[in-house]
Amino acid sequence: MERIPYIAVLVLYSVVLLAHLLPAVVPAALRERVRLVAAVAAVLHIATLVEGAVFGTWEPGLQEALSACSLGVMVAYIAVAHGAQRALGILLAPLAIVSLGTALVVPNATVTALDEASAVNMWLPVHLGLLLAGVAGFALSSAVGVLYLYVRDALKKKRFGRIGRLPSLESLDRIQFRSMLFGFIALTLGIGAGGALATASLQQSWALDPKVLYTLAVWFWYFVALQARLVLGRRGRWTANFSIVGFGAMVFSLIGLNFLLQSWHSYG
């Protein structure tokens, strides 16, 4: 991990968070350009990741996974958290910060199976890239889901203090659905790429690997959520709950699972 550029990125992300959390103490000029700050930080983040990959300090592992996860969330932030959806910044920015912060403090664990694999072939970046895009989509979807539940509660419980200052239910529902769909497609393709990677680089059977099975269960969970939406029209709170639980499971798989189970994906 290149610590210094990452710390710079972390500081910039914190500025973004501060602009959303305490708008009163942040100068107006900065508040208006918070997306630009986020974009600069994200570019630095990408550059750091790419630099690591090109100059060989990069090994697929827990730190990189968390770092890329944080980047994905920030890209999602830049894409949606403005105008009426501004309030999303309060949810997405901390997610990106916690993720990157964790990356900086956890021990550098790399995926053990790959040390044994004969070559890190072309499928590896595709596999990782797609899965991280999926995680970013699910992260966005669940953050939007939390906000959806909040706005829904305000309306149902007749708390009108913030009426007109929060994104509308329909727009939140649209974003949570689209980002979930995006995450699902990326996850599906990512699992496929993982299969190709395993076939190419691992001799043993991988299909019964605990992490693979767990990920398939998560995949199925989202499949049900999307089917309920597309076939039955179940949306709103329904989608939000699926999304929040699904992302929780996803985070557990990314961080916790590897330490609990022996898997081809375990960090050494």
Next chain:
Amino acid sequence: MGELLAVGLSHHTAPVDVRERMAMDEGRVRERLQRLRGEGACEEAFIVSTCNRVELYAVPRSVPLIRAWMGEHRGPNGESIEKYLYWHRNEAAVRHLFRVASSLDSLVVGEPQILGQVKNAVRVAEESRSLGYLLQRLTRQTLSVAKRVRTETRIGESRVGVGNAGVDLALQIFGGLGDKRALLVGVGEMGRQVARAMVGAGLNELIVANRTYDRSVEVAAEFGGTAIAYERMHEYLGQVDVVITATGATRPIIGPDDVYRALKVRRYRPLFMVDLSVPRNIDPAIDDIEEAFLFNVDDLTRVMDAGRREREIAAEAAVALVNDEASRFMARLSEIEVGQHIGAITRRAEQIRIEELMRSSKVLDQLDDKQRKAVESMTRAMVKKLLHGQINTLRSAAREGESEVIETLLKPWREDDS
């Protein structure tokens, strides 16, 4: 530099029959501006004339002339309008203009039209060539202050009235009404208000159902909607996004089962329901259905209360902003003015120095180059050091707006001139 004057009357000070006699159209404003300057009453001027106010902003040359001009106007019973007028000078005038343009002085605080009216007044004055250095600067700053108020406070955001409260709730659910259909059941006054506000907010289609069909046709025509037979009201529940009830029925006419059926048809897209009738027309139990968002008269009242509180808070913030901008504007003006005086003082001091050197030129001519240069730089340094303290005090007095200090410091130089 001249002083600033704002004089006029508004809905705060004058009844409508006085205001309407004072109001002028563009042609008349031009004519007045010509006269005010032609007769030597003002150096610069512009006039804001709307149905709620008539105001003259000016750099006056003769206040009595302006007073006389105002005195020409009479109220509806031939009485003098003097008692309706307010006069503001300098910073108070600047503050007043900023307040007006920022819609803090409007009948409906935060309404957006006034800024356009002020802009128009400025344009007319510009075309009549009645804006000079001071008012140009002032009007430019006014537009930027009004913009700041609009973007930095929430003054223009919340609106008044039960109809708008309904629209605010609808927007919180739907984001926009452009692709939404509403069903108005019954034609009670409040129901019509909400329907009217929604149509105004861009509602796609309004369907009206009333016990007496003729009345629904009338109301539908008023809002450009469609009338349907009251008996078919339940069929339409599944086809609309908004339901507004305002009938005289004494018990609920829409129950949970109706809503469950409707939601299935609309694939669980949210249904926004406003019940404005007392006793209620929509079964309150419907609010327990996840996708149905039901609000009654009391809820709308509370939305309005929240809006009012918000407007009050926003107005306080806006007033603080405007006051701050006004005193900064005056401080800048005073700095510019003092800058000009400082220029004059330095020139005068330099002139004195050269005169004194000339007076001793016979002696000085006997000095060699090196000695002459020493005298030259010594006298320069003396002048500079003598002025240094005064200039600094002038500058800081300008910043702090201490006009008496400025006067005292400038006085000896003025006497010197004469």
